[in-house]
Amino acid sequence: MIFGILTVASLIGPWGIWGLFLILSLFGVWEYLGISKLCDTNKKTIRIFYSLGTLAFYLMLSFSSTILAYMFALVFQLLISGILLLQNKKQDMIALTIAGGIGIFTLIVALGSVPQVAFLGEGIWHTEAAGVSALLFLITITSLNDVFQFIGGKLFGKNKLVPHLSPNKTEAGFIAGIFGTTLLGGFVFHQFLGTEILSALVLGLSIGVSGIFGDLFLSAVKRSNQVKDFSDLIPGHGGILDRIDSLIFTAPVFLFTLYALNLVK
Numbered sequence: 001m002i003f004g005i006l007t008v009a010s011l012i013g014p015w016g017i018w019g020l021f022l023i024l025s026l027f028g029v030w031e032y033l034g035i036s037k038l039c040d041t042n043k044k045t046i047r048i049f050y051s052l053g054t055l056a057f058y059l060m061l062s063f064s065s066t067i068l069a070y071m072f073a074l075v076f077q078l079l080i081s082g083i084l085l086l087q088n089k090k091q092d093m094i095a096l097t098i099a100g101g102i103g104i105f106t107l108i109v110a111l112g113s114v115p116q117v118a119f120l121g122e123g124i125w126h127t128e129a130a131g132v133s134a135l136l137f138l139i140t141i142t143s144l145n146d147v148f149q150f151i152g153g154k155l156f157g158k159n160k161l162v163p164h165l166s167p168n169k170t171e172a173g174f175i176a177g178i179f180g181t182t183l184l185g186g187f188v189f190h191q192f193l194g195t196e197i198l199s200a201l202v203l204g205l206s207i208g209v210s211g212i213f214g215d216l217f218l219s220a221v222k223r224s225n226q227v228k229d230f231s232d233l234i235p236g237h238g239g240i241l242d243r244i245d246s247l248i249f250t251a252p253v254f255l256f257t258l259y260a261l262n263l264v265k
Contacts, residue, residue, distance in 0.1 A: 001234075002243060006139065010132050017135060018115040022058045025111045026051055027240040031230040032107055035222070036100045049080060054108050061112055062119075070109065077105040103221055106248070107241075110214075113252040114138075124263045125193050137188050138207065142250045145181045145211035152176020161212075165219045174212055181208030199261050206257040207250045214249035218242075 009016035029050045033043065053076045060069035081101040117138060121131025150173065157170030185204020189195040195203065218241055222228065229238030237243060258264055 006136070010136060013128060014115065014118040014121070014131060017118040017132060018058070018062060021111055021114045022055070024240055024244065025054050025058070025108060027233070028107055028111060028244075029054055029104065031233075031239045031241050032104055032221070035225045035227045035230060036103070046080075046084075050104060050108075053080075057108060057112055058115075061116065066116070069112075073105065073109050073112075077101060103217075106217075110248045110252045111244075113255045114247065116255055117251065117258070120258065120264060123265045124258065125195075130193055134189070134193060137185075137192070138250065138254050139247065141181055141185050141188065141204065141207050142211055142246050144184060145177045145208060145250075146215075146246065148180035149173035149177035149212065152180075162216060165216050165223065169212065169216070177211060178205070178208035181205075181211065195263070199263060202261060203254065203257055206253050210249040210253035211246045214246040217249065218245040 005020065009020040012019075030047055033047050033050060053073075057069055057073050057076075060072055084101065114135065118131045118135045121128045121134065125131070125134070149169070152175065153168065153170040153173030156172035156176070159171045160167065161169040161171050161174055182201055182204040185207055186197060186201035189200035189203050190197045193200075218230075222230065230241040231239030233239045234243065241248075
């Protein structure tokens with residue numbers, strides 16, 4: 001279902017991807033705030049403020065400078081966090097407020113990186129369609145990273161990676177995920193987008209290394225709030241954030257790597 005919706009958005013082009021991930025980000029904000037103790041009081045008001053902030057951030061990313069958009073996101077988060085800290089009179093809520101604020105800020109900015117990749121097609125690969133293709137490769141390879149981790153863990157996994165967060169993650173699975181994703185990414189970005197082979201391998205490596213951390217990050221959020229899933233939006237699979245957790249880390253790291261390799265003209 002998710003890949004079907006993504007395909008339709010991709011056929012529209014970068015703006016289709018932009019609209020899709022704006023909607024996913026808004027759902028993600030509501031899901032995150034729904035389980036978080038960040039706003040036990042005034043929950044509806046906080047959700048509306050964060051939704052408006054997310055919309056403003058996406059609009060700035062597309063119609064203004066990227067630096068201005070990220071500065072807005074930072075100032076917006078600091079402002080909301082300050083208000084929440086003033087409202088929370090209990091000592092034990094201060095740490096939760098800070099942690100929750102950092103989490104939602106990370107979520108908004110990270111998911112905003114996804115459509116940014118789609119808009120870089122002409123600047124890197126000389127066609128608009130190539131940016132959309134690169135994004136589809138990013139999402140597909142991110143999903144396959146989980147598969148490589150699973151296979152490596154089943155075949156060679158003995159030592160748990162972080163059992164207190166994810167009992168099924170193993171050190172062998174983590175290494176297999178990095179190795180498999182690096183090779184796959186190197187092949188795909190070189191073969192289908194013409195990226196120089198070393199740069200293509202580094203792009204694959206960036207997905208492999210960062211892929212596991214989105215899963216662990218949101219697992220930590222769920223465990224700290226004592227819930228299994230972020231919502232029951234998708235029966236049997238949880239919420240939007242449960243389905244795109246790894247992408248929250250791979251997308252911004254992938255985007256950073258594109259700039260760090262000087263691929264963006």
